[in-house]
Amino acid sequence: MKTRHKRMALILVGLAGLAAAAGLVLNALNSNLALYISPSDVLAGNAPKDQTFRLGGVVVEGSMERQDDGLTVHFNVTDNHKTIPVAFTGILPDLFQEGQGVVAQGRMSDGMFKATEVLAKHDENYMPPQVADMLEKGEQAKQSAAGATP
Amino acid sequence: MSDFFAMGGHGFFIWMSFGVTALFMVIEVIAVKRSRQTVLKQLLRLARADLRKAQS
């Protein structure tokens, strides 16, 4: 075998290895890299038992309660079907808000999700505050109009 | 002025993003320019060596 052929073979083997690695990574992405699990899936038993995982959903409006120690917060996370209560001790990210997306890492214990880390998930909408105000007022006007003529 | 740099308390994150981006782009341009000059210098040395060989 000429050195040229040997090198070519080496490169081909390397490329095959790379393709295999890429395939494995993609496969891992497919099964594992759903970053979080929804409350419905958790309650259906699809979350790892006795292991930490990430729970994702929306913080239920009006569910946030600061506990007496001033650091622990309780709130409910929902995917509009099922809801799971969450407890977290620590500093919440700036964008954490009721009605907003959240991803929490932790584990289930006694029907409550004990979070060790809470991340805020924001959406893809960007606009100046004035526009946001106007949109909200428009929404309220629409709702009150709908309420007036049931 | 200092309000501008504070960026509503997010100055650190904003300037780290814009600053490092600008820095990388400037460094890349300088590096590319230099590397072409290095190659040119090598070529010039080669050419002169050839010339001397031809003359002797």
Add this chain to the structure above:
Amino acid sequence: MVSENAIAWYHFSSPKNFYPLAGRLIPWFWGLAVILLVVGLYMSFFVAPTDYKQGESYRIIFVHVPAAWMSMFIYLVMAAYAIIGLTWKLRMAEMMASALAPTGAMFTFLALWTGAFWGKPTWGAYWVWDARLTSELILLFLYIGYMSLQSAIDDPRRAARASALLAIVGVINLPVIYWSVKWWNTLHQGASVSPTMAPKMASIMITTMLVMTFAFWMYTIAVVLMRARRVILERERQTSWVMEMVNADPQAEMKK
């Protein structure tokens, strides 16, 4: 008309003719890049309004999204040159592909970097292993793999062929990056601007982002043409035209 174009393409696919053409084009792309960058930066900080939810930190989008778009676009162009180089054994296409890689790698790194510094104040973390971030990191590894494969093989033609194969295989990663936010649960938000949907951003914010994107694009063309000229000099050093050019006016050539 068509045949004239074909002749022009054929003419400039020769390194000897491409080298001076690139030299003439570079200042124009620099001019465009600088003007667009000045306008884009001014708009980023003084024209674009504060965001209703994120306040000022959202301004990172004006470097983050253009860098991320360029990281993917450059890879696509690089793979296209790789295919052309493989199919027609065109030296100039091989050289363009290798001239694009370092700039692509830089923008990939910058997309990850600015993303980290945007993620911290908004999400609360510099990094999470979500599908968008992970696939963009794989893109960086692809660029690094491409460049190291090229420098590992001494013979430039064989290096070009091997690395072209790698570049083409890696194209799979591009749709994965683009649709990762749809295919998997990610912390990264969905696309604000896409060809199929009404934009989810105020129009002045989109305009600013587009100006910055064009600025990065023009910058890329300018710097890649500069690098292509160096690659040409390196690979064509044995040819008579390079030697003649170097000997003709070395000082002038050095300054350019």
